[in-house]
Amino acid sequence: MLHGFVSSIDPYFLQILVNIGIGITLALGLNIITGLTGQLSLGHAAFMSVGAFTGALLTLKTGSPFYLTLLLSGLFTAAVAALIGWPILRLTGDYLAICTLGFAEIVKVVFLNLEITNKALGLTVPTPQTALPMPIIVLIVAILMIIASTFIQNSRFGRALKAIRDDEIAAESMGISIARYKVQAFAVSAFMAGVGGCLYAHFLGYINPSDFGFLKSVDMLSMIVLGGLGSIPGAVFGASVLSAAPEVLRFMSQYRMLVYGALMVFLMVFRPNGLLGGINVTDLVLRKLGIKPRGALRGQEGKH
Amino acid sequence: MFLQQLINGIALGSTYALIALGYTMVYGIIALINFAHGEIFMVGAFVGLLMVGVFKLNIFLAMACAMIFCMVLGVVIEFIAYRPLRKSSRLSALISAIGVSTFLSSLALMVFGANAKGFPDQAFHSRQIHIGDADISTLQVLIIGVSAFLMIGLEFIVQKTKIGKAMRATSEDYSTAALMGVNVNFVISFTFALGSALAAAGGVLVGMLFNAVSFNMGLMAGLKAFAAAVLGGIGSIPGAMLGGLLLGVTEVFGVAIGYSSYRDAIAFAILVLVLLVRPTGLLGRKILKKV
Numbered sequence: 305m306l307h308g309f310v311s312s313i314d315p316y317f318l319q320i321l322v323n324i325g326i327g328i329t330l331a332l333g334l335n336i337i338t339g340l341t342g343q344l345s346l347g348h349a350a351f352m353s354v355g356a357f358t359g360a361l362l363t364l365k366t367g368s369p370f371y372l373t374l375l376l377s378g379l380f381t382a383a384v385a386a387l388i389g390w391p392i393l394r395l396t397g398d399y400l401a402i403c404t405l406g407f408a409e410i411v412k413v414v415f416l417n418l419e420i421t422n423k424a425l426g427l428t429v430p431t432p433q434t435a436l437p438m439p440i441i442v443l444i445v446a447i448l449m450i451i452a453s454t455f456i457q458n459s460r461f462g463r464a465l466k467a468i469r470d471d472e473i474a475a476e477s478m479g480i481s482i483a484r485y486k487v488q489a490f491a492v493s494a495f496m497a498g499v500g501g502c503l504y505a506h507f508l509g510y511i512n513p514s515d516f517g518f519l520k521s522v523d524m525l526s527m528i529v530l531g532g533l534g535s536i537p538g539a540v541f542g543a544s545v546l547s548a549a550p551e552v553l554r555f556m557s558q559y560r561m562l563v564y565g566a567l568m569v570f571l572m573v574f575r576p577n578g579l580l581g582g583i584n585v586t587d588l589v590l591r592k593l594g595i596k597p598r599g600a601l602r603g604q605e606g607k608h
Numbered sequence: 609m610f611l612q613q614l615i616n617g618i619a620l621g622s623t624y625a626l627i628a629l630g631y632t633m634v635y636g637i638i639a640l641i642n643f644a645h646g647e648i649f650m651v652g653a654f655v656g657l658l659m660v661g662v663f664k665l666n667i668f669l670a671m672a673c674a675m676i677f678c679m680v681l682g683v684v685i686e687f688i689a690y691r692p693l694r695k696s697s698r699l700s701a702l703i704s705a706i707g708v709s710t711f712l713s714s715l716a717l718m719v720f721g722a723n724a725k726g727f728p729d730q731a732f733h734s735r736q737i738h739i740g741d742a743d744i745s746t747l748q749v750l751i752i753g754v755s756a757f758l759m760i761g762l763e764f765i766v767q768k769t770k771i772g773k774a775m776r777a778t779s780e781d782y783s784t785a786a787l788m789g790v791n792v793n794f795v796i797s798f799t800f801a802l803g804s805a806l807a808a809a810g811g812v813l814v815g816m817l818f819n820a821v822s823f824n825m826g827l828m829a830g831l832k833a834f835a836a837a838v839l840g841g842i843g844s845i846p847g848a849m850l851g852g853l854l855l856g857v858t859e860v861f862g863v864a865i866g867y868s869s870y871r872d873a874i875a876f877a878i879l880v881l882v883l884l885v886r887p888t889g890l891l892g893r894k895i896l897k898k899v
Contacts, residue, residue: 344699402838407880416869572700
């Protein structure tokens, strides 16, 4: 029945929806390390790439069931992130940023030269045979990621990450093991990127190492900064807008990227904290529904 | 063979260094990774190409025109896209820089098309000079000479002139410099002009070296130059020169010993390895954080 419902939707529209779902997964992943922990990563496309190729190879070589593939690609990506995160997360600020960028370029070039990733030809991935249609799986994953992100943000773990973002020295003197939390956040973040990559590979049906270059990392970063850094609704909103924008702007054909670039500049100039920066969306929605938000009073007191 | 590759590496490295200087100077003053810098380099190459191809100018005059054009472009970009964001978070300015970069490269794609364009043959008559067993083209000599000249000029401006002193003061401490009567807005504009001019010169030189100018040449060159700036210690001018040369030489030697398909990864592998040993680059100052 679901298959029938999905195939009744306009395929072009469906494609945009799936792009948005994958974009949300990726943006929420990056949000954990950059938004929540304050460590700028300019190489997140590498994790997407690792996840995509792991997923594709699992499907092609072992034919493992799709849900297992999805989970394994996420876990493998997280393991890779933990491995490289251990040495490089000691770097701070822009030195870390360029190191992640360098790592991403290295991953891209290595994948372009490996036999198993089919070098520069890329891999063709068959559509997985699942009970649920792919778009529905993407939707479910995106929702799961939103829930998981919310839990992480409000947990002890998330509070530790926010403490590291706001002041490393203060956090350390409060007994937070900075190195350990940073690596954990990096791994969780990479897990989401890996899952996003795996979905991307299976939905698109074809992946090439060159797809996961610097511009892909920049796309993800733009999503979370445009939406409002460190905010989950912001990441979701930013991912939706930026995943849909190239399609919506398609009518301008060749001027599309020109307008896209100019829009990014003007959005930043007029809303430097992102579109939803500084807006508490949950409170806003609750107020509209006529419910007094929990902790709203406390928030106001804090301002004075 | 060794000498030959060394010269090749230095020629390539000095162009990286020219671009890296712009990154490092801007970073030193307003702590912004100016991602549009690579595109300014690309625009410089196109302006040089136009001057040589359409207006039949001498290559040096064409380079001067490209430098002046990019100076203006750099100042305008700073004024529109970075100045309003000076007090916002650094990531917002970074995204704005990326927006500028997308804008410029798609503009170049629209105006000049997707195919790479070469410099006309009469632009520079390259000859081979034999030194020992090495064949060195006069083009390489030109590249190394022009880069050295520009870097010495830059060093003179930064160390000996009044505006250079103001630049150093601003990069030392932005607000104190402003309190001491330094016109920081002017200093920042001047820094962008200087950096963009160097990038434009680099663009024309690279365009001649590879005999190809294309709309997407700014991306990889910009990333590598940025890597060079960080390798040397971002914010340090001698560091950027050293980093650029080092990356150029290692890349050429890496290709020479048979890793040509890993060409683009070599620069970044060196960068990652150096940062692991020296987290603030080769000549970077240690970051001391006060509590």
